[in-house]
Structure formats: C-alpha cells, structure tokens
Amino acid sequence: MLIPDLGTVFIETKVSFTLYIDQFYPKPTLTNINLVVQFGEKIAVCGEVGSGKSTLIATILGEVPNINGIVQVHGKVAYVSQTTWIQTGTIQENILFGANMDKHRYQEVLEKCSLIKDLELLPFGDCTIIGERGVNLSGGQKQRVQLARALYQDADVYLLDDPFSAVDAHTATSLFNSLWLAVDVQDSSISRLKLILVYSLIGCGVSIFLLLRSYIVVALGLSTSKSIFSKLMTSLFRAPMSFYDSTPSGRILSRVSSDLSVVDLELAFNINLSIGSTWNTIFTLGVLVFLTWPILIVIIPMVYITILLQRFYSASAKELVRINGTTMSSVASYLAESNVGAVTIRAFGEEERFFSKYLQLVDANASPFFHKFSTN
Structure with a gap:
C-alpha cells in the first residue's frame, strides 16, 4: 500500500x-x-x-x-x-x-x-x-x-x-x-x-558613480554599453542548450557582470584620459617642432618605435585580459558551486579542503592580473 x-x-x-x-x-x-x-x-x-x-x-x-x-x-x-x-x-x-x-x-x-x-x-x-x-x-x-x-x-x-x-x-x-x-x-x-x-509543521518564520568629464564621453559610453548589452542578451537567449551544458555559469556571469562593468565604469574614464593625453602630446610636440624644427630627427623615430611597441602591447594585453577573465570565471563558478552545496560541505566537515581549493583558484587568477597590471 x-x-x-x-x-x-x-x-x-x-x-x-x-x-x-x-x-x-x-x-x-x-x-x-x-x-x-x-x-x-x-x-x-x-x-x-x-x-x-x-x-x-x-x-x-x-x-x-x-x-x-x-x-x-x-x-x-x-x-x-x-x-x-x-x-x-x-x-x-x-x-x-x-x-x-x-x-x-x-x-x-x-x-x-x-x-x-x-x-x-x-x-x-x-x-x-x-x-x-x-x-x-x-x-x-x-x-x-x-x-x-x-x-x-x-x-x-x-x-x-x-x-x-x-x-x-x-x-x-x-x-x-x-x-x-x-x-x-x-x-x-x-x-x-x-x-x-x-509530524506536522507547527509554524513557519519567514524571515554609480561615473568620472565623466564631458557630454561626448557620456553619450559615447552610454551608446556603447547599450549596444554591447543588447548583443550579449540576444546571444544568450538564442544560444542552444548545449552552450549552457558546456559553459560554466561563472564564465557567463563574468561576461555579464565584470565585462559590462568595465564598459560602464572604466571605458568612459579611459577614453577621456586617452583623448587628453593624445592632445597633450600633439600640442607639446607641435610647440617643440615650431621652436626647433631639427627635433623632428628625434620625434619621427620615436613615434615609429612607439607605434611598434603599442602593437606588441595590444596583442599581449588582449591575451592577458582573456586569461584573467577565464581564471576569474573559474573562481566565480567554484564559489557558486560551493555556495549551493554549503550544507553538504559542512555536514562532511570538508570546509578546509574547499577553502584551500578556493585560495588556489584565487592565486591562479592573481598571477595574470599581476602581469596585466605590470604591462599597463
């Protein structure tokens, strides 16, 4: 029965x-x-x-x-x-x-x-x-x-x-x-x-600040953020189930949170800083050329070398950012997984092992972050 x-x-x-x-x-x-x-x-x-x-x-x-x-x-x-x-x-x-x-x-x-x-x-x-x-x-x-x-x-x-x-x-x-x-x-x-x-249940107790310096930067940053967010959401909603089966949730979360945070908060500031630095360099070199034109002998090779270094830096920095994002997603995935199984982990008395594993993942993420910071 x-x-x-x-x-x-x-x-x-x-x-x-x-x-x-x-x-x-x-x-x-x-x-x-x-x-x-x-x-x-x-x-x-x-x-x-x-x-x-x-x-x-x-x-x-x-x-x-x-x-x-x-x-x-x-x-x-x-x-x-x-x-x-x-x-x-x-x-x-x-x-x-x-x-x-x-x-x-x-x-x-x-x-x-x-x-x-x-x-x-x-x-x-x-x-x-x-x-x-x-x-x-x-x-x-x-x-x-x-x-x-x-x-x-x-x-x-x-x-x-x-x-x-x-x-x-x-x-x-x-x-x-x-x-x-x-x-x-x-x-x-x-x-x-x-x-x-x-037995039956007796009772139940339930218990952005932006460093924007100009309207142009604000408009550009807002437009970029909307565009990226729209494309990201469209891609996520249209992705097949096999994508979610093979992609850790931490990696998806990293794209939606940290990457968009960079676009919303850091991109506007960096664009503003880049524009200011570029104009400052152009005006400084222009004054030097106007006063002592032979300095072009130094300026032209310097600009050429700077362009070469910039290309090398861009390729390296892009890979370092990618590695940093991948290791960061591993930390997020492990943290989310451990959070869901917190009761089981505590019941088996395995807190120290999981904490040590978490520190290893944090260290693995700190290394590419340090190199990214160094290259900058």
Whole structure:
C-alpha cells in the first residue's frame, strides 16, 4: 500500500545523538521535539510536503539556529541533501569527496549504489567528467552518486533527506535492500525500521558613480554599453542548450557582470584620459617642432618605435585580459558551486579542503592580473 504525498527522510546512526528542542519564539519552525537516537538505530521521519522534515535534519546539522534546547551529535556525519548537489569533476572525485582511495571499499560502494551498469555506459567510466551541476547525468544517477559519496565516508551518523525522490521504484527497492540506509514510501519497507516519526509543521518564520568629464564621453559610453548589452542578451537567449551544458555559469556571469562593468565604469574614464593625453602630446610636440624644427630627427623615430611597441602591447594585453577573465570565471563558478552545496560541505566537515581549493583558484587568477597590471 502506498502512502500518498509523503516525503521521507532517514537517519541511521552507529553512535547515539540527542535532540531536544522546545521553542517558545513566535512562529517557530519546530517545537516540542524530544528525540534520542541510540547506537545502531534507523529512524524514518515521514510527513507531508512542508511539514518540516528537511528542517529537522538541518537542525541536527546545525544549519537552523535553535532558540531554546540542546542539539548534540556525536561522531562523523554523512549527509545526502534533498536537492542533489554534484561537483564539477569526475564521478570518482565526487564519491571520494577528499577521502583516500580504498579500491575494495570503493567497488563495494559502487555495487551497493547500483552504479556499475551506469559507469559501463559512460565513455570513461568513473573517470568521466561530470559537467557543471551534473548536466550529463540523469536525476537518478546524480542521486545515487550522492548516496555513494555518503556511504564511502564510513560515517557514524547518516542523514538522508528524501534519498529516493529521483529514482524509480525498482532501483529504490534494490538500494534499500543492499544499503539498509534509506526508506521508500511503502509500508512494507517502512515497517522494517526501528522507529517512525510522523509530524506536522507547527509554524513557519519567514524571515554609480561615473568620472565623466564631458557630454561626448557620456553619450559615447552610454551608446556603447547599450549596444554591447543588447548583443550579449540576444546571444544568450538564442544560444542552444548545449552552450549552457558546456559553459560554466561563472564564465557567463563574468561576461555579464565584470565585462559590462568595465564598459560602464572604466571605458568612459579611459577614453577621456586617452583623448587628453593624445592632445597633450600633439600640442607639446607641435610647440617643440615650431621652436626647433631639427627635433623632428628625434620625434619621427620615436613615434615609429612607439607605434611598434603599442602593437606588441595590444596583442599581449588582449591575451592577458582573456586569461584573467577565464581564471576569474573559474573562481566565480567554484564559489557558486560551493555556495549551493554549503550544507553538504559542512555536514562532511570538508570546509578546509574547499577553502584551500578556493585560495588556489584565487592565486591562479592573481598571477595574470599581476602581469596585466605590470604591462599597463
């Protein structure tokens, strides 16, 4: 018999944890919860959509502040979020998630998560690069990669938020029988668990300055910005889906934000400065030629050499700007990806590894930025 419109979250522990919440703040999300999970117990929390199941897990993870009460979790935690979060990288990197490779355990995890057949279909097996947000995997595959990531950690406490939402019934049954880590919405499966909690949600708390010096520069800058923005938006809206599957969102964001910012703010100032410097040079050289015409012997070669240097500089500067933009988009993509998976990262205790990776990307971006500054 199926239980309609019920999501399920699951908690398995190898060590015990305690959860006491008794909130008297106006419109709290969860109130009067007294839950103690002992060693080896498996608990399913069932309820309607919006009843607070995910909030309960978030409270255990420390993501939701408790106004009054105690939340204690002892041991290593593994977490599977309701919304699948997959990193850009290989399937193997997603499953290991910073842990060392144990081939025997890794193979066992793949078998229990029903990933063997899926990996055989991929061109490079578990070394296949997963696109941004896991675009080249189905919803069920991404969910099973998440489960494999949690299982490989050999944690003490497993927190699974609606882990079978994206997999079919046959696969869900297979996973349940092999892992004993999650439950589906069937009575026959739920009845095997130690304790079932069904509850309802008590309440819900919801909580340009431009350095413009002339009207001409203003008009030119405005016209240029409108033209570039219009062409950019037209290109983005007409781009095929394959473009978004293969292009990191950080690169698109960089084009829309930082590049347009340069056009709106820096271009007008630089044009004004260039015009002023050019006229100043022309008038200075003109006065020198008028007073002492033999100086043309020096001026003509100097102008020629300047033109050659300018051509060399333009080619170098253009490439440095391109490299700087590419590395900057990598920083933006990684930051956005980490922000989406912040709960999962904190649940696995991997903050330091992600922070170190972020600093490496920042350093990689700082190098071309320094060279660009030097050439200028």
